[in-house]
Amino acid sequence: MFSPPSIRGGTKISLTKKPPDVTKNRKLKTEQLLKVDDHDFTMRPAFGGPAIPVGVDVQVESLDSISEVDMDFTMTLYLRHYWKDERLSFTSSTNKSMTFDGRLVKKIWVPDVFFVHSKRSFIHDTTTVNIMLRVFPDGHVLYSLRVTVTAACNMDFSRFPLDTQSCSLELESYAYTDEDLMLYWKSGDESLSTDDRISLSQFLIQKFHTTSRLAFYSSTGWYNRLYINFTLRRHIFFFLLQTYFPATLMVMLSWVSFWIDRRAVPARVSLGITTVLTMSTIITGVNASMPRVSYIKAVDIYLWVSFVFVFLSVLEYAAVNYLSTAQDRRERKMRDEMRERSLPCTCGMSQTRTMLLDGTYSEADTNSLAGYTSGTMGPEEDMDMPRDMMTEKQPPGEHTVVHLSASSESTTTKKKGIRALNIIQNTHTIDKYSRMLFPGSYILFNIIYWCSYCLGA
Numbered sequence: 483m484f485s486p487p488s489i490r491g492g493t494k495i496s497l498t499k500k501p502p503d504v505t506k507n508r509k510l511k512t513e514q515l516l517k518v519d520d521h522d523f524t525m526r527p528a529f530g531g532p533a534i535p536v537g538v539d540v541q542v543e544s545l546d547s548i549s550e551v552d553m554d555f556t557m558t559l560y561l562r563h564y565w566k567d568e569r570l571s572f573t574s575s576t577n578k579s580m581t582f583d584g585r586l587v588k589k590i591w592v593p594d595v596f597f598v599h600s601k602r603s604f605i606h607d608t609t610t611v612n613i614m615l616r617v618f619p620d621g622h623v624l625y626s627l628r629v630t631v632t633a634a635c636n637m638d639f640s641r642f643p644l645d646t647q648s649c650s651l652e653l654e655s656y657a658y659t660d661e662d663l664m665l666y667w668k669s670g671d672e673s674l675s676t677d678d679r680i681s682l683s684q685f686l687i688q689k690f691h692t693t694s695r696l697a698f699y700s701s702t703g704w705y706n707r708l709y710i711n712f713t714l715r716r717h718i719f720f721f722l723l724q725t726y727f728p729a730t731l732m733v734m735l736s737w738v739s740f741w742i743d744r745r746a747v748p749a750r751v752s753l754g755i756t757t758v759l760t761m762s763t764i765i766t767g768v769n770a771s772m773p774r775v776s777y778i779k780a781v782d783i784y785l786w787v788s789f790v791f792v793f794l795s796v797l798e799y800a801a802v803n804y805l806s807t808a809q810d811r812r813e814r815k816m817r818d819e820m821r822e823r824s825l826p827c828t829c830g831m832s833q834t835r836t837m838l839l840d841g842t843y844s845e846a847d848t849n850s851l852a853g854y855t856s857g858t859m860g861p862e863e864d865m866d867m868p869r870d871m872m873t874e875k876q877p878p879g880e881h882t883v884v885h886l887s888a889s890s891e892s893t894t895t896k897k898k899g900i901r902a903l904n905i906i907q908n909t910h911t912i913d914k915y916s917r918m919l920f921p922g923s924y925i926l927f928n929i930i931y932w933c934s935y936c937l938g939a
Contacts, residue, residue, distance in 0.1 A: 537668030584613030
C-alpha cells in the first residue's frame with residue numbers, strides 16, 4: 483500500500499516507489515528467473531540456424547611436469563567460454579549479471595569442449611567444484627572452470643639433452659561440427675595469459691602462443707580446433723654435472739694406465755675394468771630415464787664414444803702385455819740356445835766379434851761359419867781361455883778361433899727392418915704414443931661434438 487503524501491512546512495512532498503529489481507527478489511527461484519523450465523536446453527542456442535559463436539580464453543596457472551618417459555605434460559589452467567543464449571535473458575534495471583556455481587550447469591546448455599590427445603583430466607573440487615557460471619541480462623554467458631589436464635606431446639630426442647621441445651594443448655567441440663558451433667579465440671593471442679612465476683626445473687619456457695584450424699574426421703566432418711602452443715628449452719647444466727663430466731673423467735682416468743709400468747699387470751687391469759664398468763653404469767642410468775626410442779640421441783653418441791675410448795685403453799694394454807710376453811719368450815729361447823752351444827754372450831760388442839770353437843761342434847756348425855776369418859790361438863790367448871773349454875783331444879794352443887765380422891751392407895739392412903718394427907717390438911713405445919694419441923683424439927671429438935650441437939641449435 484502507498485502512504486499518503488506528507489506535508490511539511492506547507493510543501494507537498496510526493497513519494498514514488500522504486501521499481502522492483504527482479505534480480506534482488508529472494509522469493510523468485512533461479513529457474514523461474516532464467517526461465518529454465520520454459521525451454522529445452524538439450525538443444526544448442528538458435529538450433530537450426532547459423533553456427534553459434536563460442537569464444538574461449540585461457541589463463542595458465544601452472545605447468546606442473548614434463549615427462550620424457552611417458553612423453554606428456556601436465557598443465558593446470560582456467561578455461562573460460564563466452565556465448566549468447568537468449569533463452570537465459572532476464573529483466574534487470576541495473577543491468578547487473580548473476581553468478582552461479584556448478585549446480586546450474588547441469589540444467590542449461592554449455593559447450594561440450596574437450597581436450598584432444600589428453601590422457602587424464604579433472605575439474606578441481608576442493609572445497610567445492612571449481613565451476614563458475616555468470617549470466618548477463620541480455621543472455622550473454624560466461625562459463626569458467628579450473629581444470630588440470632595431462633596431454634600427450636610428441637617429443638624428438640635426437641638432440642637430447644641439447645634439445646628444444648614444442649608441445650600443444652588442443653581444444654575442440656566433441657559433438658558439434660563447424661556448422662553448429664564456431665569455436666574461436668576471444669581476443670586472439672591475448673586470449674592466452676600465463677603467470678610470470680611459472681618455471682620448470684629442467685626446462686626454460688620460451689614462448690606461449692595460440693593458433694586455430696579445422697580438423698577433419700572422415701565419419702563426422704569438420705570441427706574447429708584451438709591450440710595452446712608453447713616451446714621448452716632444456717637446461718644443460720644438470721646433465722653436464724650428472725653425465726658429461728663423469729664420463730669425461732672416466733676417459734681421462736683410463737689414460738693413467740699409460741704411465742703405469744707395463745709389468746704391473748694387476749694395477750693396469752683393475753684400472754681398465756673399473757673405468758669400463760663405470761661407463762656402463764652411466765649409460766644405463768641415462769637410458770633408464772628416457773623412452774625406448776629407435777634412433778640415436780646426442781647423449782648416446784657422447785657416452786658410447788667415451789666408452790670406446792675406455793675400452794681401447796684396455797685393449798692397448800692387452801696388446802702391450804702380449805707383445806712383451808712374446809718378446810720375453812724370444813729372448814729366453816735365444817739365451818737357452820746360446821747356453822746349449824756354450825757360446826758366450828756377445829751383446830754390446832762391436833761389429834768384429836770372435837767365436838771360439840773347441841772341437842765339440844759338428845762339421846755342419848763349422849761350415850756355417852764360412853766367410854768369416856779364422857786363425858789359431860796363440861799361447862797368450864790360450865792362457866786367457868777358461869780351463870773347462872780345454873779338452874784332452876785338443877791340447878792347449880790348438881783351438882780354432884773364428885772372427886765374426888758383419889759387413890756394413892747387412893748391418894744397414896737389419897737396421898731398416900728393426901726401425902720399421904720398433905713400435906711393435908718396443909712395448910714402451912706403444913704406451914708413449916698412446917699418451918699423445920688418445921688425449922688428442924678425444925679433444926678433437928669434443929670440439930666436433932659441441933660445435934655441431936651447440937652452434938647448430
